[in-house]
Amino acid sequence: MAQQNLNLFSLSLLSLATISLTTSLSPNCSGADTVVATTPLVTFLERVQETALGTFGEQDFDPKLYVDLSLKSNLSKTQKAFDELPRSGENGTVTVKDLKVFIATYFDDAGDDLVYYDPEDFLPEPEGFLPKVKNPEVRSWALEWLCLVHVFREVYYWDSYWVIRGLLASKMYTTAKAIVTNLIFLVDTYGYVLNGARAYYTNRSQPPLLSAMVYEIYNRTCDVELVRKALPALLEEHAFWNSEIHKVTIQDAQGSNHNLSRYYAMWNKPRPESSTIDKESASKFSGNSEKQQFYREVASAAESGWDFSTRWMRNTSEFSTLSTTSILPVDLNVYILMMEQNIAFFANVLGHKSTMESFLEAAEARKNAINSVFWNDEMGQWLDYRLANGPICKESETWKACNQNQNAYASNFIPLWIDLFRSDAALVENVTRSLQSSGLVHAAGIATSLINSGQQWLAIYLYLFPFIWYLLT
Ligand SMILES: *[C@@H]1O[C@H](CO)[C@@H](O)[C@H](O)[C@H]1NC(C)=O
Ligand SMILES: *[C@@H]1O[C@H](CO)[C@@H](O)[C@H](O)[C@H]1NC(C)=O
Ligand SMILES: *[C@@H]1O[C@H](CO)[C@@H](O)[C@H](O)[C@H]1NC(C)=O
Ligand SMILES: *[C@@H]1O[C@H](CO)[C@@H](O)[C@H](O)[C@H]1NC(C)=O
Ligand SMILES: *[C@@H]1O[C@H](CO)[C@@H](O)[C@H](O)[C@H]1NC(C)=O
Ligand SMILES: *[C@@H]1O[C@H](CO)[C@@H](O)[C@H](O)[C@H]1NC(C)=O
Ligand SMILES: *[C@@H]1O[C@H](CO)[C@@H](O)[C@H](O)[C@H]1NC(C)=O
Numbered sequence: 001m002a003q004q005n006l007n008l009f010s011l012s013l014l015s016l017a018t019i020s021l022t023t024s025l026s027p028n029c030s031g032a033d034t035v036v037a038t039t040p041l042v043t044f045l046e047r048v049q050e051t052a053l054g055t056f057g058e059q060d061f062d063p064k065l066y067v068d069l070s071l072k073s074n075l076s077k078t079q080k081a082f083d084e085l086p087r088s089g090e091n092g093t094v095t096v097k098d099l100k101v102f103i104a105t106y107f108d109d110a111g112d113d114l115v116y117y118d119p120e121d122f123l124p125e126p127e128g129f130l131p132k133v134k135n136p137e138v139r140s141w142a143l144e145w146l147c148l149v150h151v152f153r154e155v156y157y158w159d160s161y162w163v164i165r166g167l168l169a170s171k172m173y174t175t176a177k178a179i180v181t182n183l184i185f186l187v188d189t190y191g192y193v194l195n196g197a198r199a200y201y202t203n204r205s206q207p208p209l210l211s212a213m214v215y216e217i218y219n220r221t222c223d224v225e226l227v228r229k230a231l232p233a234l235l236e237e238h239a240f241w242n243s244e245i246h247k248v249t250i251q252d253a254q255g256s257n258h259n260l261s262r263y264y265a266m267w268n269k270p271r272p273e274s275s276t277i278d279k280e281s282a283s284k285f286s287g288n289s290e291k292q293q294f295y296r297e298v299a300s301a302a303e304s305g306w307d308f309s310t311r312w313m314r315n316t317s318e319f320s321t322l323s324t325t326s327i328l329p330v331d332l333n334v335y336i337l338m339m340e341q342n343i344a345f346f347a348n349v350l351g352h353k354s355t356m357e358s359f360l361e362a363a364e365a366r367k368n369a370i371n372s373v374f375w376n377d378e379m380g381q382w383l384d385y386r387l388a389n390g391p392i393c394k395e396s397e398t399w400k401a402c403n404q405n406q407n408a409y410a411s412n413f414i415p416l417w418i419d420l421f422r423s424d425a426a427l428v429e430n431v432t433r434s435l436q437s438s439g440l441v442h443a444a445g446i447a448t449s450l451i452n453s454g455q456q457w458l459a460i461y462l463y464l465f466p467f468i469w470y471l472l473t
């Protein structure tokens, strides 16, 4: 029952997304693709967003709010009323009063389309909850957090991993499975998990942690049916990340080829949820194809979950040099390696021997690729690799040491998250030493980077991966 309810919940969010886009893009790595149309509703809401910026001004302006508004009436009627609004404000803007009345008349508030849901497996104090936390104040604080449901107005892909860890700690297995079921539904519908459950997120994904979620739930519940349901979706997701635009082949110094993956959003326009901001950032470029490439880089950085970090910039003090699609990221490839191992594990659970064998081989190949392309022995870290060919797809390119990004990022240590690397004690010691002298470790957690560019995330950020606890304790 709970699962059905949650599915309905996600369907209501997704109903927007079923309107198909009018132009599709063939897999083409040139990056200078023609602009594709988005849904008429999203296009219209972007116009409302732009008008609102002119009317209300930049202070406290939240562009996402406007693309999340839900229509009270039909689109054509709303659009007509909008076009008829008087432009009697300064510089031809709509006045604050007129726009407020229009929004109140034609829209429900952002989030009003959410259906309230009371999970049936919620326990106010689950048995064995945080057994190591003895301090009563900290315990009651943690238990209060258990009741905190709404953080976002929609489901986000990689955030769900931590939500599921929390649900499992709270013994809310039914709800955890329902979230995974919703993410599988996205793969069945789109071929990959969307960044979030919104029509305007249909052209990018996020760090692929679905297999890790299924693994964690299976580990607690031994639910073979969940694994049976998830495996086809995981195979499809794996193919997505190893498709033409996401896959790059690098030839190492010994002449061996390695396949690795990159972030690459199928999008070359401003992100609808931040359209006004993206247009402003792109105003540095005069050419249309340069703007389109920049928009793709912005959307791809959003896909990486590190939006926005100097990791993706050619010049760390210049946002317009964002070049996410020209980088082979360490963390993405570690997540995919983990996906390959998990798929092999699930195939074994279901008795699919040949799938298990081919994914064990794929994992082994990716481990070699990670060590050949990313590992830097002198630094004791795995470093992102910058493609000399940029975003362009080529048969393969040859590895050069100077293309490793030597800046310290938390992602340089992510391989230690998985047993495959963590089981090598000498390596762990080396990398731990390197982390400790990297400058990233602070009392409050691990900083994502040492470069203060003023971008979101670059302040000290709690990178709550289990391996961090492993290293520091
Ligand atoms: C965006 O995603 C939709 C839905 O998956 C797809 O139909 C469309 O072709 C994509 N657009 C581009 C430019 O790839
Ligand atoms: C890729 O895009 C370029 C530039 O837009 C175009 O000239 C070329 O024909 C495209 N190739 C394919 C296979 O679509
Ligand atoms: C939208 O609503 C108007 C007035 O209520 C109606 O005349 C029109 O047919 C509707 N359009 C659609 C596409 O439903
Ligand atoms: C109107 O335009 C002028 C000149 O571009 C500008 O200085 C002023 O700030 C604008 N006013 C508003 C409310 O945007
Ligand atoms: C769950 O994980 C623990 C710790 O890694 C492991 O020892 C155990 O075998 C796992 N259980 C299952 C059913 O996979
Ligand atoms: C890389 O991918 C190609 C297919 O595109 C495949 O033929 C080759 O075996 C792969 N290489 C490795 C090392 O897995
Ligand atoms: C990087 O960007 C800054 C700020 O735009 C600029 O001053 C500097 O010259 C740039 N550095 C290089 C190497 O291009």
Ligand SMILES: *[C@@H]1O[C@H](CO)[C@@H](O)[C@H](O)[C@H]1NC(C)=O
Pocket: 377, 378, 380, 426, 427, 430
């Ligand atoms: C450990 O680090 C040193 C340099 O700091 C390096 O020479 C050595 O090969 C590393 N050992 C391992 C096992 O990675």
